[in-house]
Amino acid sequence: MDWHIQYSDEKACLMLLDQRYLPGREDWYACTDTQSTIYALQTMVVRGAPAIGVTAAYGCWLAAREAAGEGWRERLDQLLTDLENARPTAVNLRWAVRRMRAAWAERSELDHAGLCAFWLELAQHIHDEDKRLCRLIGTHGAAVLDDGDTVMTHCNAGALATADYGTALGVIRGAVDAGKSISVIANETRPFLQGARLTAYELHKDGIPVKVACDNACSLLMKRGLVDKVVVGADRIAANGDAANKIGTSGVAILARHYGVPFYVAAPLSTIDRETPTGDDIPIEDRTPREVTHVGDHQITPDGVEVFNYAFDVTPAEMIAGIVTERGVLRPPFGPAIAAAFSERDAEEAAV
Numbered sequence: 001m002d003w004h005i006q007y008s009d010e011k012a013c014l015m016l017l018d019q020r021y022l023p024g025r026e027d028w029y030a031c032t033d034t035q036s037t038i039y040a041l042q043t044m045v046v047r048g049a050p051a052i053g054v055t056a057a058y059g060c061w062l063a064a065r066e067a068a069g070e071g072w073r074e075r076l077d078q079l080l081t082d083l084e085n086a087r088p089t090a091v092n093l094r095w096a097v098r099r100m101r102a103a104w105a106e107r108s109e110l111d112h113a114g115l116c117a118f119w120l121e122l123a124q125h126i127h128d129e130d131k132r133l134c135r136l137i138g139t140h141g142a143a144v145l146d147d148g149d150t151v152m153t154h155c156n157a158g159a160l161a162t163a164d165y166g167t168a169l170g171v172i173r174g175a176v177d178a179g180k181s182i183s184v185i186a187n188e189t190r191p192f193l194q195g196a197r198l199t200a201y202e203l204h205k206d207g208i209p210v211k212v213a214c215d216n217a218c219s220l221l222m223k224r225g226l227v228d229k230v231v232v233g234a235d236r237i238a239a240n241g242d243a244a245n246k247i248g249t250s251g252v253a254i255l256a257r258h259y260g261v262p263f264y265v266a267a268p269l270s271t272i273d274r275e276t277p278t279g280d281d282i283p284i285e286d287r288t289p290r291e292v293t294h295v296g297d298h299q300i301t302p303d304g305v306e307v308f309n310y311a312f313d314v315t316p317a318e319m320i321a322g323i324v325t326e327r328g329v330l331r332p333p334f335g336p337a338i339a340a341a342f343s344e345r346d347a348e349e350a351a352v
Helices: 036-043 049-066 072-084 091-105 112-144 168-177 194-206 215-223 248-258 332-352
Strands: 005-008 015-019 028-031 150-154 183-187 210-212 229-230 235-239 245-246 263-266 310-313 322-325 328-330
Touching: 005 049, 015 049, 015 072, 028 036, 028 049, 028 263, 036 049, 036 072, 036 310, 049 072, 049 091, 072 091, 091 112, 091 332, 112 168, 112 229, 112 263, 112 322, 112 328, 150 168, 150 194, 150 215, 168 194, 168 215, 168 229, 168 263, 183 194, 183 215, 210 215, 215 248, 229 245, 229 248, 248 263, 248 310, 322 332, 328 332
Parallel strands: 150 183, 150 229, 183 210, 229 263, 263 322
Antiparallel strands: 005 015, 015 028, 235 245, 245 310, 322 328
């Protein structure tokens, strides 16, 4: 499903499958400049930490094109700052912009046309890299699932949240590709309904058995023994292993611990933020009340009633059985495991 993020050479823009309208219809949204890219990120035309990172990489290229003319370096610097600040929680946004900036610093001699060409190539590399990393996450994660398992997941961490294959759904796809029989319970994930709309959409298209559950059915389903494992994605993982994911995830983790259900997080190393010591330091996005007060155009709450619409919560590291990455499954204690994974990766890259 890598078709949902597409670079269009003909239109010189980034085309995104607009996830706001799935599964009812498949519309496309064109990112042509910095502001349209920011709009796509903020309104969830595209969402999911790795997909946000890929989109941001292309967004840097669009910003470079937009900044053409005298004083382009200064204008580009401001556009990149605006792009990096589009959303606060998913660290892959900042990671991608900083990676593009670092590459620019190493090639500071490039003129405007040269930078645009260089950045387009790098954005395409990041796009392809994410596809490869998700496949590795699936390969490593397949080992944590047993034949016949029913896996609960919360939100959407599939192909639509990445460049391809997925992180949490990558683990499920990896197990299926390994010949295991896996079925899925997709929590609906209020208020944006990523589980009901997107996870069910992906798995149903792939022929993987999936049932949608109300968010508040988790306890009953686990008590009845209907859930063997929980696998979720992450928007940011702190250096100690605390993991931020869609609101409601920590509640699922608490229930999983109570009922003895192993709880796993799947994410690439780029989602681990070593600059953030613990989950308490992760900024939590507070989104528009309308996502709670309305379903589509239909208002479901009384006028004048205030709502909470925090988009994420943090699951403490002690509730996580393992973090599935492209380097393998990290196990507690996560601080040393995360540090070792980065050290091994950095050593391999330095040796190339």
